[in-house]
Every structure is written in C-alpha cells, then in structure tokens.
Amino acid sequence: MYGNDFSAEDAPGGGLLGEVEAAEVALREAAERGRRVGAPGPDQDLAAYFAEVIEADQKIEPRDWMPEAYRKTLIRQIAQHAHSEIIGMQPEGNWISRAPSLKRKAILLAKVQDEAGHGLYLYAAAETLGISRDELVELLLNGRQKYSSIFNYPTLTWADVGAIGWLVDGAAIVNQVPLCRCSYGPYARAMIRVCKEESFHQRQGFEILHTLTHGTGAQKAMAQDALDRWWYPSLAMFGPPDTDSTHSAQSMAWKIKRFSNDELRQRFVDMCVQQAEILGLTIPDPGLRWNESRQSYDFTQPDYDELMRVIKGDGPCNRQRAEHRRRAHDEGTWVREAAVAYAAKRAEKKEKVAA
Numbered sequence: 001m002y003g004n005d006f007s008a009e010d011a012p013g014g015g016l017l018g019e020v021e022a023a024e025v026a027l028r029e030a031a032e033r034g035r036r037v038g039a040p041g042p043d044q045d046l047a048a049y050f051a052e053v054i055e056a057d058q059k060i061e062p063r064d065w066m067p068e069a070y071r072k073t074l075i076r077q078i079a080q081h082a083h084s085e086i087i088g089m090q091p092e093g094n095w096i097s098r099a100p101s102l103k104r105k106a107i108l109l110a111k112v113q114d115e116a117g118h119g120l121y122l123y124a125a126a127e128t129l130g131i132s133r134d135e136l137v138e139l140l141l142n143g144r145q146k147y148s149s150i151f152n153y154p155t156l157t158w159a160d161v162g163a164i165g166w167l168v169d170g171a172a173i174v175n176q177v178p179l180c181r182c183s184y185g186p187y188a189r190a191m192i193r194v195c196k197e198e199s200f201h202q203r204q205g206f207e208i209l210h211t212l213t214h215g216t217g218a219q220k221a222m223a224q225d226a227l228d229r230w231w232y233p234s235l236a237m238f239g240p241p242d243t244d245s246t247h248s249a250q251s252m253a254w255k256i257k258r259f260s261n262d263e264l265r266q267r268f269v270d271m272c273v274q275q276a277e278i279l280g281l282t283i284p285d286p287g288l289r290w291n292e293s294r295q296s297y298d299f300t301q302p303d304y305d306e307l308m309r310v311i312k313g314d315g316p317c318n319r320q321r322a323e324h325r326r327r328a329h330d331e332g333t334w335v336r337e338a339a340v341a342y343a344a345k346r347a348e349k350k351e352k353v354a355a
Helices: 015-033 046-055 068-087 089-093 102-127 133-141 158-181 185-213 217-236 248-253 261-279 304-314 318-331 333-354
Strands: 289-291 296-298
Touching (some): 068 089, 068 102, 089 102, 089 318, 133 318, 185 261, 217 304
Antiparallel strands (some): 289 296
C-alpha cells in the first residue's frame, strides 16, 4: 500500500492530484483562448483594470501593470518558497550516504535533485517580477528573507526521511496545489510541475514508513518516534492561525492564495488521519477526534510561540542550516564565474559569426 495524496475512492482523477490536473487544463485552455478581459483603454484606470482581471479569474502576467504591494507580496512568497526548496535539501541530503540500500540512496538522491530544480523554477518565476536571483540569494544569506520553519529541525534517524516525505511534503502538497490557480501566471505554471513531483516525494516517504512499520518492533518504534517529533512542526508549516496572519486576507483577495491557513491545516489533518491508520501509527494528539457536525477532525493546534521562535532564528538547526548555505554559496563562486565566462565566450563567438 503506497501513500497517496488522494483517497482510493476518487483516484486517479480526484483529490489533490486531480486538482493539479484540472488547473493545468485550465491554464492551457486560457492560453489558447486568450484573456477574456480586453486590454485597458487609453483612459482606463490601471488599478481598476487590474481588479477586473483578478475578478474575472484571469492571470496577471509579467508585463501587466500591477500594484506595488502585489508585486512585493509575490516576491516575498515566491522567494520564501524557493529558499525553502534549497534549504530543504540539507536535512535529507544528510542521509544520502547513510540510506540503508543502494536503491534507497538512488531514490533519495533523485528527490534532493528535484528539490534543487524546484528552487530554480521558483527563482525564475520571482525574476519575472523585476528582482534578480543574486538579490534573492543575498537576502537569504543575510537573513532578510526566510524559509520554511520545518527545515530547522534535525533528521535523527532514517525514519525521519520517511516522515519528511509523508508529512512535510504532504503538507507542502496541500499548501501548494491551490497555488496552481494563483492569479500570477508564472507562479501558477511553475507550481504544476512542482506539485506533480512533490506527490512522488510524499509517496516515497509513506512507503519508507510503511516498510518500517511492517518490519521489526524496533523499526516500528523508530517510525512512531519520527511521527511524534515531526507532527506538530508539520502542522505549523501552514503558518499562524488566521486571526494572527498578517498577509492571508490580502493574498486571498488578490487570489494569490485560495484558502486560509486554518482551512489548509484542517485539510492536512483530515488527510493524515486515514493514512496513519494504514501505517499502523498513532498521531501524537490526545485531542484528535472526529467531529460529526463539521465532518472533520478536531485536533490540538501546534505551538505557535515555538513557530515564531524558530522563524526568528531560535530553532534547533537555524544556525547550522544558514552556515551550510553560506559555505556552499562561497565554495560555488568559481562555478558561477566559469559559467558567466563561458556564456560571454559563446556570445562573442556568435557575434563574430554573424559579422
């Protein structure tokens, strides 16, 4: 039994992957059809035109006029997403050489490579908003931009790699699938491929835990320990509660986001309860119970004070993650310089041929 981000009843055309497929179809149809809202007239207020495009559920493209606050919100969100993909390579990269078999090593290596690719897609999407990748990296390295708090927790055992795949990538899928319908075109299009690949990562993590829970007693205990440690940090990935969220309301009004933090968190819990039963693991929440009237599970909220401490730099691995990224950036200087020099030589050669 492999983990799915959709239920058996509505696979393969339903659930979260079904939403991704539907969003991809909608993007293609919109591209073929063209924008239903025509170009702004010479005397039309640009802000009013922007609002009309958003209201019509059309995409804002890089050359379109947009409010500065919209642009800055997208840069902040896309940059944090890109940084998280790059920093997120570290906890699992730590286990590539220690994975229990050659097959596991190859699969984990492929996953870490996927995360690097996701970071590149997202940096490219952010660049369409008028900020360079060098600027974004510098903002990360000097601490002025953040990445997901979840990557500041250590991977202590092989079961943690499974928990990251099942829980962390599962939470990412729940959070990111609605972004396939984001109002900003380049971000929405990048998320189609990201979400498809994250689905494989979630299944890989589930399969690791399924193997452990059907192994020895010690292996099942290791899987349960990983779930115990990663459950609440994974819930915190969706951000602060709606009452304390600074950006959610405006982002939803602009259709950057489609659901609130609390709605996404609830969806994640409802998804995981059924999967935990299949794994034979117990979610570490004594308050977890089915609410018949809501048709969802009641659950204990994560420690949001801890979330804020980790975001501000006081997590178990904040300093380690930041220092590793700075060192990798410095050691890669010669590669970037060589790539620039090679590109300049090719351009010079083309100019000579054209002349």
